[in-house]
Amino acid sequence: MAVDFRFIIIGRGMMGAAAARHLSSMADGIALIGPREPEERKAHHGVFASHYDEARITRTFDGNLAWGTFAARALDRYREIEARSGISFYSEVGCLFAAPEKGEQDYIKRALTVSRTLGSDIETIAPLDLRRRFPYLAVDPDFSGYFERRRAGYINPRALVRAQTRLAEQGGVSLIEATATSVRHTGSHVEVTAGGRSYSAERVLVAAGGFSNFHTLLPRPVDTRVMARTVAFYELGEREMAVFGGMPSTIVLGDREEDHIYILPPVRYPDGKTYLKLGGDTEALSFSQLEDAGAWFRSDGSASERDHLARVALQLMPELAGCPVTSAPCVANFTPTGYPYAGFTQSPRIAVLTGGNFVAAKSSDELGRLGAVLLAEGRLGDQDFGGELTPVFG
Structure with missing residues (x-):
């Protein structure tokens, strides 16, 4: 059957928005699904995100080579993202x-x-x-x-997400401002339910941060x-x-x-x-x-x-x-590994990108790129620490 999109990314946070931007330069037919920040935090009863803030530390100084590499690769792209989007976020x-x-x-x-x-x-x-x-x-x-x-x-994580989203949309990504509540592998494609509507895709990346296990988004919960x-x-x-x-x-x-x-x-x-x-x-x-x-x-x-x-x-x-x-x-x-997860689930059509371990904001652009490569190419190589990023499931 014909699908609505080739790729769907669930999660409009720092990793998901970055994944959509990177994927827009690799393929067509992409959707990014995620709600906007609630106007009244204390009256909101849906999902949240930790990037609803104005400042996160960024650095390359890190005791782990993978995390240091992710940060360095992301930092080297900050000014380009600012210039192309017209949104400043880096001090x-x-x-x-x-x-x-x-x-x-x-x-x-x-x-x-x-x-x-x-x-x-x-x-x-x-x-x-x-x-x-x-x-x-x-x-x-x-x-x-x-x-x-x-x-x-x-x-500024809010501004970075706005910049990533703007560039993703300019690259042809369809933004769907809704909360995804179900992801189902049907055999020939994946069905995603969001905002009361159903969308189909060849592959889906779940990048919902700490909320990845809270709806039926994954075949099995990730161990986080x-x-x-x-x-x-x-x-x-x-x-x-x-x-x-x-x-x-x-x-x-x-x-x-x-x-x-x-x-x-x-x-x-x-x-x-x-x-x-x-x-x-x-x-x-x-x-x-x-x-x-x-x-x-x-x-x-x-x-x-x-x-x-x-x-x-x-x-x-x-x-x-x-x-x-x-x-x-x-x-x-x-995550129990100390690394983010970037890999496929039990379904070859559903991948997951999550596990910030409280240090991922500065690296989010590079982690998003890894999610985009995973969807487009089906795997991550050693140069991207693919083995270390293998998800663990509960």
Whole structure:
């Protein structure tokens, strides 16, 4: 039978929109299915996405070669995407890692090795110089710094998704603003139900992030843990901007994993206010049902986690004292392999792209390209770490 589309991509987030853009240069007959961001988060009872935000750290400094490579490939395309779409999303303000002499040095050593492989320029900053160079950061005297000045900073994930979607549509992709609720392999093609309508395709890529298992989108669920995360926002005034206005993106590795923290530079949000955002690695709540994940996204996150982040923040950045603090929910989608999934399911016509492991925003354009290659060519080669990205199913 004739199908409506050759390829359908489900998920209009950072990976799915990127996959649609890349695939539009490889083939015709493509549809991208996904809802727009809800206007009222706390009144919304459908699916959500963690890219509904204004800032994510981007860097190539990483202790894993695959993740570092994905980030470097994506970063090298940021300016082209901005120029072609007319949408700015990348601020190259640099990224600073700060770490104690004891604790995370194995990670730092691996990251320095990966950086040499990728040709990234990482400046090592001695403890005595760290506080002088970055006076906003009150780390202990035994902390060293690792500063990536170029190919690092932060991206606006909302704007990046808009840019990817605009270029995909310009490339001929049909945008269907609806939530996909069913994907079914019929033998000769795939049937997708979205927004009460049915669409057929030769192949489908499910790129629905943490919501990939919450509808009948896959023949079998992928093995992932969808974990709750809380982020804190410090509202900054003129006094604080004088202190923090020129800071890079910052990641502080503590002696314990629960003390790790990431800090975004001051960013203006849609409400007109400027915030410094931070988050950590603490997680205690996981979701296996759409209703539970939705309830989390409608909340303000965890009050206890917000308080923990605030304590760490004030230790590291005393100048934040007195600033109003708010919080928001997020989710992290973890795989047991530590890698994203990009591969076919039990059906040779249904592929999956998911598993950001809380570090994928910066790499989303490259992960989307891998999803596009997977659909168009049927496999990923070693140069794309295809073996490492094999999905695991529950």
